[in-house]
Amino acid sequence: MTAELTGRKDQHQEPPRTDDLSPLPYRLALPMRKVARPYFFRKYDLTVHHEERFPPTGPLLMTPNHLSLLDAPLLGAVAPRMLHQLGKIEVFGGPQGAFLRRIGQIPVDRGTYDVLAVRKCIRALRDGRVLNIYPEGHRGAGDFRRIRVGVAYLAMVTGAPILPVALMGTRPPGGGLSSYPAPGSRIDVVYGEPFSVDRVPFPRRHSDVQAVADHIGDVLRAHVKAAVEATGHPLPGRPDQKDPDD
Template sequence: MINIAIDGPAGAGKSTIAKAVAKDLGIIYLDTGAMYRATAYLALQKGIDVKDEEKVAEMLEDLTMDIKYDENGAQRIIVNGIDATPYLREHYMSKAASDISALPCVRYKMVDLQRDFASKNDVVLDGRDIGTFVLPNANCKFFLTATPQERAERRMKDLQEKGETVDFDQLLQDIIQRDYNDSHREVAPLKQADDADYVDTTSMSIDDVVAHVKEVVHIKTKKADSTVQNTEKQPSTIIPSSEMDKKTLARIKTYYKPEKSFAFYRFLRVILRPIQMLVWPTKVIGAENAKKVTGALFTCNHYSKMDSMIPYFVLFKKEAHALAKYELFTNPVAGWFLHKMGAIPVRRGEADIEAVKQVLRVLKDGKKLLIFPEGTRNKQGTQQMAEIKTGTARFAIKSKVPIVPMIYYQSPKAFRKNWLYVGEPFTLEEYYGARTIDENHAATQVIKEKMDETRRLCNEYVESVTKKKKKSTKKNK
């Protein structure tokens, strides 16, 4: 059973996203906010003050609520035999719903209905306390938000499209007041669940948010369904935000914005390049392929700690950025160093929206970005690529930049020759505009095939060079 909980303040786009996700995944969307609005509508129809808990509690004793779906899949709520759906989005209903939802008797009644529905269906629920109160054991939880100004603008646009005339300042004030009411109520106040994925939608399109939510759902449900082959629990290297002090969190947050000055990078390259040439001498094959592009994703296999630095020394003579695991930035010295080198922190195994934003900004600015699509070090080296993560394809599709596949062939010992093989650039043009998970995985498969091809060419080249060297050595003897 799939239960997806989407929470957030008013106007964050919860309903829009929940409906789109449910449609794409082929599951039911339950608009929990509409249930509260329908309850408020019934109270107003009966002339009951929505803040009068005693009167409202009496009304709930006889309340019946049926949730139906029309031929287009749209939800309709029948309360006490009346189809309240056409009236639920009127401007005056927002405050009435907020007021009545603060009453404990209403909250518990709605929660019982929602839990019963979710226990029988694959469903997406959106509201303000789904992940914390209604469905605390939901498979996937999200907390969507946006600035009050952005949410007010969205709401005003919706109302104007319906022909209503509203004052923006009043609308903004209503949203701010509702945020306060929802977050300070006694029963199940608005707050992010500890295990919810935080998504700031202020500068994101609907398509971006939907794609992100579906990808997280796919990852989490896939993990839940898969058989765990290695039962030995490995210690986690990720430091949860809750265990970091505010100063550390604030410092790491500044690292998400890529460094613009590369004076330090150029200085460091001059200092460390001779050491690299001595200890890890590396020959670049296909360097001309890197010159064919400006803004591009450079994908490379990840065998050791050194292969993350080699491209900087032997290929990227000018500024370039790279993704680095978030844990490295928790150390003040390492974090500062990586930031100056143009690295962007990313939380592995979860959806890091801020990292995604900065990656797309770098690529759209025509910069180079180094990424290790395997997500972690692969001890098989160039013998076999590990599973390619889908984020690489999403970056390339969203930014519409070419991908340059690379393979680093590292000798097992220091002071031995190494090779960096740069393959032909390619694009995922046929997938531009892709929205579904299947399309994203198909694009990821293309990347894997290109990486495998580059790996094969690299191995063939190294094998050929090695054979020639052996023949030459025998001749000299």
């Protein structure tokens, strides 16, 4: 999430309303996950660490680092619960977009204040679902060097716990942001300890949201650093160029 939650006003003047939205669909995604999970374990040398830390029920903000195009389908397949994921609106056109919506994914216009996307995210969390959001906002080095305020805003509105996730190996070292690891490559998915921030009623001042985002960033950076040290699997490094499609 980018411009939709950047806090252009000093405070949010109205509480987010979601009772007029339909619940996000998810049933079509369930059989797909049963097929996709073993596929990824066969294709890659994939290890999932600390799956017991993943809350089995209730709302959850899942916050992985973002390395490559592989991240979303991989996590969607191997996470213990079905995920609703945000995706840039550009990939939601035509039959592909219709399919993504049917499996409960949320398009977001990153160039504007996308109120509908925000409300759909809040509705998913209020319904006790898992929302996967990339705090970095785009693919990159995956070190959480800079995170955006969207995850803080959603946590403050809903009170949903935050689950740190460290991905290593979904982009090969030296590879571009659109590159995929070769079959058999090592991939590690490391879940952290869930944590929460205080739920804050409206109006929420942007400075307060930013302070919470800074705290979340500290936790996420510490988690990815600890995951790299524990697994001995380094991040791929900062790519030479930004992907024009990112």
